[in-house]
Amino acid sequence: MIPSGEVEVLRPLFAAVVVAASAASAPAGAAPAADPGAADQVRAVTTLVRGMTLEQKVGQLFVTYVHGQSADEAHPGNLRDFGVATPAEVVARHQPGGVVYFNNSSYDNIDTPRQIAALSNGLQAASRIPLAVSTDQEMGLVTRIGPPATQFPGNMALGAGRSARDAERAARTTARELRAMGVNQNFAPDADVNSNPANPVIGVRSYSSDPALAAELTAAQVRGYQQHPLSPHAVSATAKHFPGHGDTAEDSHTSLPVVDRTVEQWRALDAPPFEAAIAAGVDSIMTAHIRVPGIDPSGEPATLSKPAIDLLREDLGYDGVVITDSLAMAGVRQLHPDAEIPVLALKAGVDQLLMPMNLGEAIGSVVAAVRAGELTEQRIDRSVLRVLRMKLLRGVLTSPPTSPARVDSTVGAAAHLATAREITDRTVTAVRNDAGVLPLATRPTAPLVTGWGETATRTLASTLGGTALPTGTAPTEAQVATAVRAAGAADLVVVLTNALSRQPAQRALLTALLATGTPVVAVAVQNPYDVAHTDAPTWLATYASGTVAMASLARVITGEVRPSGKLPVAVPGPRPYPFGHGLGW
Incomplete structure (x- = not known):
């Protein structure tokens, strides 16, 4: 049980919730009055925490994956990983604080909006305390829930658009649709400043290489996701990946990258978006599995580094939820056994522990550390209270189940698509438009769309009324020859590229088509x-390859829309372009 004195921690942690809820309910221009409803919720949470066992409190700190698309679906993955058959049984047995949804073959939680809503309702029904239901709906490159959910082109595209209003509107729309499906925490926005063009894991997930632009759009999206306290259409935003994953040349999913920054360089280059997120009231911040020797010379990844988390807590003054990136990633597992990692993360100052390799073992290791005196129960209490405050602020603790009618009227609504x-x-x-190919004088009658991306080439070709000839990441000589023959019968060729600078076969395709x-x-x-x-004379950049991006690309090519984006990063290379470059006509 939580000691009665420690309940006093609730006062500073929850006071902001009462004030914010009161302000949200006050008439414009009026001073906020006390909100009895919010005060009642705080009292309820106080009682809840007092009645929790140590095991229940520790469970609140974990966010787990589950296998399957319905709460009562028996899945062999659940038996293997958790010792029970269904997602609902995973929740009932381990009482985690949250679950996270994926759309890949490993976990396969996502099919349709109605299905997601039903899964969310089923898992909430199995949980003693309402769950933080999360996913990575960054949009663009990292999008877990596809159409009919409304799609946006992602962060770097928003950086090219240069509009904080657009960034906020995109996040607000995404939040409304996620909440309709029962998802109440989004692991977005990505607040990394992509200062390394060779970055293999961030890239277009970042708004910009410019800290000020990245900060402005990070804050805008935090506001859009979270809206106002207790909104039934909002989700908790998660700024990631602290202290900044933008200057890595390795992927922390498979290695432990090193960022060679001094603290002063970090403050100038990587900190501004996180500072902006905190000023905007972000509910949670996700750590990165990266080494920053200038911050912590011990060699520990930031997720397990007290000096790194102290920068967030003390230097930046953040008292919200700190969540780890997935504890199944290689970047956090190189130095310690899996069972020790959650304990080390809590010692560093983290609150939520995402996707440990073995949930039962991870919970048990934290409980054992408390009983052995390695961690205090008061330390656990503080993180539990932060997690519950986040749930309280977003109305998760009192939200009714989502309804199928709400899903159908919200997800992919015509206004959202517009x-x-x-x-x-x-x-x-x-x-680049050196040859004056664009804007086209007349709409092409026989366009050819070729190059990278099976779906992207076919989508664009369909929109333009032309022929698709996907050639993949590394076109063969035979594919290049086929594309050249097809170009002979076309009146326009559009070549889609991805990572062309590292793919000589893509450059060979483009050169052959130019000839x-x-x-x-x-x-x-x-x-x-x-x-x-x-040296291709005509170049456009879309920063995304999804349907919505290809539709906008088609409108620019045909002259229906004039291009207005500006490069949100400096482009180095044989023909470099500065930050902010962009043509119009």
């Missing part, structure tokens, strides 16, 4: 760094 179209149209960037004499438009559909590595 918003996505408007925003995405403002992100396409014209980087045909048919007008060619090259398009970097992920990182814009491709544009510096060929």
Whole structure:
């Protein structure tokens, strides 16, 4: 049980919830009065915490995956990983504070919006304390829930659009749809400043290489996701990956990257978006599995580093929830046994522990550490209270189950799709137009779309009314020859590229198509760094390859929309382009 004196911790931790809820309910211009409803909720949480066992409190600190698409689906993965058959049984047995949804073959939680809502309702029904239901709906490159949910092109595209209003509208729309499906915590926005063009894991997930622009849009999206206290349409935002994953040349999913920054450099380059998120009231901040020797010379990843978390808590003054990145990633597992990692993270100052390798073992290791005196129960209490405060602030502790009618009327609503179209149209960037190919004088009658991306090429070809010829990441000589023959019958060729600077076969395809004499438009559909590595006279950048981005690209190519995006990163290479470059016509 929580000691009666320690309940006093509730006062500073929950006071902001009462004030914020009161302000939200006050008439415009009026001083907020006490909100009895919010005060009642705080008292209820106080009583809840007093009645929790140590095991229940420790469980609140963990966010786990589950296998399956319905709460009562028997899945062999659950038996293997948790010793029970269904997702509901996982929740009932281990009483975690949250669950996280994925759309991959390993966990496979996502099919349709109604299915997601039913899964959320079923898991909430199995939990003694309402769950933080989370996913990674960053949009763009990292999107767990696809159509019919409204799609946006992602952070770097928003950086090209240069509009904080658009960034906030995109987040607000995404939050409304997530909440309708029973998801109440989004692991977004990505607040990393992508200062390394060779970064293999961030790239277009970042708004910009400019700290000020990244900070402005991070704050805007935090506001959009979280809206106002107790909103039934909001989700907890999660700024990631602290202290900043933007200057890595390795992927922390498979290695432990090193960022060579001094504390002063970190403050200037990586800290501003996190400071902006905190000023905007962000509910949670996710740590990175990276080494920063200038912050902590011990060699520990930031997730397990007290000096790194102290920067967040003390230097930046953050008292919200700190959550780890997945504890199944290689970057956090290289130095310690899996059972020790949750204890070390809590010692460093973390609150939520995401996806440990063995949930039962992880909970047991933390409980054992408390009973052995390695961690105090008061330390556990503080993190539990932060987690419950987050749930209280977003109305999770009192929310009714989501309804199928709400799902159908909200997810993919016509107004949301129109918003996505408007925003995405403002992100396409014209980087080069040396030959004056664009804007087209007349709409092409026989366009060929080729290059990277099976889905992207076919989507764009369908929109333009042309032929698709996907050639993949590394086109073969035979594929190049086929594309050249097809270009002979086309009146326009559009070549989609992705990581062309590292793929000589993509450059060979583009060079061969330029030699045909048919007008060619090259398009970097992920990182814009491709544009510096060929002499193609016409280059556009979309920063995303999804349906909404390809539709906007088609409108720019055909002249329906004028390009207005500006490069949100500097593009180095043989033909470099500065931050902010962008053509118009």
